[in-house]
Amino acid sequence: MTLAATAPAPFAKVSVIGLGLLGGSVARAVRARMPGVHVTGYDASADVRARAAQIDLADTIAQTPREAVAEAGLVIFCVPVGAMGAAAATLAPYLPADCVISDVGSSKASVLKALGEALPGHALVPAHPVAGTEQSGPDAGFATLFVGRWCILTPPEGTPHEAVARVSAFWEGLGAKVEMMEAAHHDLVLAVTSHLPHLIAYTIVGTASDLEEVTQSEVIKYSAGGFRDFTRIAASDPTMWRDVFLNNRDAVLAMLQVFTEDLTELQKAIRKGDGEALFDHFTRTRAIRRSIIQMGQDDARPDFGRSDHKPA
Numbered sequence: 157m158t159l160a161a162t163a164p165a166p167f168a169k170v171s172v173i174g175l176g177l178l179g180g181s182v183a184r185a186v187r188a189r190m191p192g193v194h195v196t197g198y199d200a201s202a203d204v205r206a207r208a209a210q211i212d213l214a215d216t217i218a219q220t221p222r223e224a225v226a227e228a229g230l231v232i233f234c235v236p237v238g239a240m241g242a243a244a245a246t247l248a249p250y251l252p253a254d255c256v257i258s259d260v261g262s263s264k265a266s267v268l269k270a271l272g273e274a275l276p277g278h279a280l281v282p283a284h285p286v287a288g289t290e291q292s293g294p295d296a297g298f299a300t301l302f303v304g305r306w307c308i309l310t311p312p313e314g315t316p317h318e319a320v321a322r323v324s325a326f327w328e329g330l331g332a333k334v335e336m337m338e339a340a341h342h343d344l345v346l347a348v349t350s351h352l353p354h355l356i357a358y359t360i361v362g363t364a365s366d367l368e369e370v371t372q373s374e375v376i377k378y379s380a381g382g383f384r385d386f387t388r389i390a391a392s393d394p395t396m397w398r399d400v401f402l403n404n405r406d407a408v409l410a411m412l413q414v415f416t417e418d419l420t421e422l423q424k425a426i427r428k429g430d431g432e433a434l435f436d437h438f439t440r441t442r443a444i445r446r447s448i449i450q451m452g453q454d455d456a457r458p459d460f461g462r463s464d465h466k467p468a
């Protein structure tokens with residue numbers, strides 16, 4: 157597939173810090189869609205750096221923090237949200253004064269704080285591409301991950317407009333649709349649409365496994381449909397998701413409270429045999445699913461974003 161660039165690249169040299177699913181996808185996408193842009197990749201893990209070099213993930217695989225950001229116009233942190241501050245502090249002494257800082261973290265308020273504290277004086281344009289899979293590591297990424305997906309930017313007040321415009325153009329160049337949001341609002345929205353669903357998947361798969369003794373292994377044997385869908389999400393990276401829940405604690409707990417109350421309502425309807433309440437609820441949720449598909453926001457497009465159907 158040809159992925160030709162349609163506009164001039166907003167940065168001549170991009171440093172990708174963290175070469176897992178997201179960093180690997182950013183590196184691949186830049187190389188596929190922004191010819192002439194130099195991509196430098198760096199990872200704290202020597203094993204990941206070695207693998208990234210083996211699979212030619214970037215133009216340069218840096219071996220030191222200094223080399224990682226040399227002459228960078230954009231430095232984009234693709235590490236777990238709990239590691240953002242440490243990663244930034246390691247690179248701080250070597251950053252070009254005029255480089256723009258961004259990231260791809262799944263929560264934004266704590267990342268904004270961590271990056272801001274570690275890198276005072278740098279233009280900071282945090283980003284969250286709302287696209288991913290349950291896979292991790294340097295082999296997991298792919299160049300088309302961001303195509304047609306939202307990328308939410310949460311620049312703090314006072315960020316130079318030019319830096320925001322260039323990061324916005326960067327994500328559009330990778331095929332994403334860009335939206336601006338305040339970091340705290342982002343964290344509330346994503347708590348509902350991404351973090352809570354993951355927590356529920358982690359719970360249901362754990363519960364089903366605990367019940368295996370009761371059901372004599374039939375849970376695994378007959379797992380299909382709904383349960384199987386949950387197991388995909390529950391296979392997501394433990395470090396990444398531990399960090400998301402610790403870093404977006406308040407929003408997740410607030411949404412979990414609402415969810416628990418709604419679950420109790422459904423439990424009550426089942427106990428009381430209130431078929432009308434159940435039917436009405438399921439009718440409403442079916443309409444929501446259908447409207448998501450109509451808006452083109454469904455990632456169940458065949459072969460899209462699924463590890464078992466990874467695009468070439």
Ligand SMILES: NC(=O)c1ccc[n+]([C@@H]2O[C@H](COP(=O)([O-])OP(=O)(O)OC[C@H]3O[C@@H](n4cnc5c(N)ncnc54)[C@H](O)[C@@H]3O)[C@@H](O)[C@H]2O)c1
Nearest residue numbers: 174176177178200235236237239243261262288289292293
């Ligand atoms: N996985 C998804 O679906 C998804 C989607 C959108 C955003 N994100 C966000 O993207 C970020 C990366 O997630 P991922 O799925 O690519 O994880 P990943 O585990 O595939 O990769 C993370 C990489 O970061 C490296 N790393 C950790 N600490 C580091 C440090 N201090 N300095 C340099 N490298 C370091 C690790 O060695 C690893 O290679 C996270 O913040 C996550 O919240 C993930």
Ligand SMILES: O=C(O)C(=O)C[C@]1(C(=O)O)C=C[C@@H](O)C=C1
Nearest residue numbers: 262285286287288289290349350
């Ligand atoms: O499809 C998946 O596997 C994902 O979980 C991707 C997903 C999501 O919840 O939508 C996960 C975390 C991100 O921060 C963004 C995207």
